[in-house]
Each structure stands twice: as structure tokens, then as C-alpha cells.
Amino acid sequence: MLDDYVVVDLEMTGLHPKTDHILEIGAVKVREKQIVDTFSVLLRQDTPIPEQVVELTGITDEMTADGQDADRAVSAFLEFAEDLPWVGHNIIFDYSFIKQWEVNHRIKRNCYAVDTLKIARKCLPKEMKKSLEVLRQYYGIEQTAIHRAYEDAAATQVLYEILEREFSKKEPGLFRSRELQCRLKRQTPATARQKNYLKDLTEYHRIVLDVPVERLSRSEASRLTDKIIAQYGKPEVSAVPGKKTIRP
Structure with a gap:
């Protein structure tokens, strides 16, 4: 059983860590089965x-502007x-x-966890x-906001305590932390060639991007380039004023 642990919940912009981003992080720190800090x-x-x-989530662009x-x-x-x-609930x-x-x-770190799901x-x-929402209602766990990271983490902490009281003796193995396994490839920044081509492409099609080109990864730049070409077409060679070519 865990006496010391951190309950974690994240809100994201989508389902895929390779293409989507963390929107909000919430956590509750517990020591000797008492909440000692929050995040x-x-x-x-x-x-x-x-x-x-x-x-x-109710989270808007205006709310994250100063994030x-x-x-x-x-x-x-x-x-x-x-x-x-x-x-966490579906902690992986x-x-x-x-x-x-x-x-x-390039940070190497092992993480151990217990999954309430x-x-x-x-x-x-x-x-x-x-x-989590169904289980919260089932156990009568109060929550001021749904699908907000801290509020979900706080609800999960209460849920974990309830599940531990009810089932830890019957299923002790479920309450032992195990190392999380998640294999992901490193995302490298877009190359200068990719960024220049994207800038030329948007110039040619008179497109205003809603993402800074400088912050794109190689895979993101590649997907965005393919998306623009699929939607607007591929420019002809020498189509951009002052440029000899617009090849990727």
C-alpha cells in the first residue's frame, strides 16, 4: 500500500503525445496518507x-495566454x-x-505508479x-469542476483512498506501484530547410499560420507542409517573387 505518493492529472489538446500538447497539470502530494501540498x-x-x-474543459485561449x-x-x-x-486514473x-x-x-527517469482505472x-x-466522472458520482465524491486537472487529481485522490479501503486486502497487488512503460521517439526541431520552405509556401498561398514556424518539430513541419499542399496545391518552380525555387 502507498503511504506517500503524488496524484496526477493532465488536460491536453488532444490524445497523442507526438502531435498534441499539455494544456494543464494538476497534482496532490500525500505523505503518511495526509495531503501535504498541491500543484x-x-x-x-x-x-x-x-x-x-x-x-x-472550459479552458480558453484567453486563460492560457498568461500561462x-x-x-x-x-x-x-x-x-x-x-x-x-x-x-492516476488511466495514468499511462x-x-x-x-x-x-x-x-x-534527453531526460532518463523511471516512474512508478498505481492506476485507479x-x-x-x-x-x-x-x-x-x-x-472518473462515473466513479466520482458512484462514490459521492464532491468536485467543483470536471475535466480540470487539479480538480480531477483531487477527486482521484479521494477515489484511491476509497478503493484502497474496500479492495486492498482482497487485491493487494493492484495497490503496489509498478514501473510505467512508454516508448516514445524524440521529437527534433524542424530543419532550416523545412522552415524556409514552409515560409515560402505560406507566402505563395498567402496563408497566415496559427503556429510559429520556429517552434515546429520535424514531424510537425512535415505534416503541416503536406496539409497545405493537399489543400492549396503545390507551387510551381520560381513562383515565389525573388526566389529561384520553392523546392522542399
Whole structure:
């Protein structure tokens, strides 16, 4: 059983750590089964937040305008978490976004965790939905906001305590932290060639991008280039004024 741990929840702009970004981080630190500290931060976004994410979380572009940059926010969270095991609902999903940041920064670190979703799936009725919202309502856990990182982390902390009281003797293995396994490739910055071609391409088609070209990774630049060409067409050679060619 865990006496000391950190409950973690993230909100993201999408489902894929390779292409989407962390929007908000929330956490609750527990020592000797008592809450001793909390963590909450919004991250500044380089692109508009998708409408469906705004509807789900209530987090808007205006709210994140003064948010922290990703490097500062994730570093602060990892310092807060120390080397404590994590607890979370479908924790591998949240961890994958932190792991992607670590891989990009060449940080090697092992993370151990307990997943309340796995506990619920094993111990609660099969026909019952196991989302955090459903379990919160099932156990009467109060929550001021849904799909906000800190509020979800706080609810998960209460849920973990309840599940531990009910099922830890019957299923002790579910309450032992295990190392999270998540294999991700490092995202390298876009090359000068990619960035120059994108700038020429947007100039030619008179497109205003909603993302700074300088901050794109190689894969992001490649996908964006393909998307523009698919939508607007490929420019002809020597089509850009003052340029001899616009080849990628």
C-alpha cells in the first residue's frame, strides 16, 4: 500500500503525445496518507485550443495566454513530484505526455505508479462504466469542476483512498506501484530547410499560420507542409517573387 505518493492529472489538446500538447497539470502530494501540498498550472499554447477541448474543459485561449511555457511548467511539476510514486486514473495516458517531454529533453527517469482505472476494472461490476466522472458520482465524491486537472487529481485522490479501503486486502497487488512503460521517439526541431520552405509556401498561398514556424518539430513541419499542399496545391518552380525555387 502507498503511504506517500503524488496524484496526477493532465488536460491536453488532444490524445497523442507526438502531435498534441499539455494544456494543464494538476497534482496532490500525500505523505503518511495526509495531503501535504498541491500543484496546479496552465500552460501557454502556441496554437488555438481545439473547440471540442474548450467545450470539454472550459479552458480558453484567453486563460492560457498568461500561462507558463511547457519547459518551466513540466520542470516545476517534476520537482514537485520528487521521486514519489504516481497515482492516476488511466495514468499511462497522462504519463505519456510527460514522458514525451522527457524524451525530447534527453531526460532518463523511471516512474512508478498505481492506476485507479485498473483497480476499478478489476474490482467493480463489469457492466459499470469506469470513467472518473462515473466513479466520482458512484462514490459521492464532491468536485467543483470536471475535466480540470487539479480538480480531477483531487477527486482521484479521494477515489484511491476509497478503493484502497474496500479492495486492498482482497487485491493487494493492484495497490503496489509498478514501473510505467512508454516508448516514445524524440521529437527534433524542424530543419532550416523545412522552415524556409514552409515560409515560402505560406507566402505563395498567402496563408497566415496559427503556429510559429520556429517552434515546429520535424514531424510537425512535415505534416503541416503536406496539409497545405493537399489543400492549396503545390507551387510551381520560381513562383515565389525573388526566389529561384520553392523546392522542399
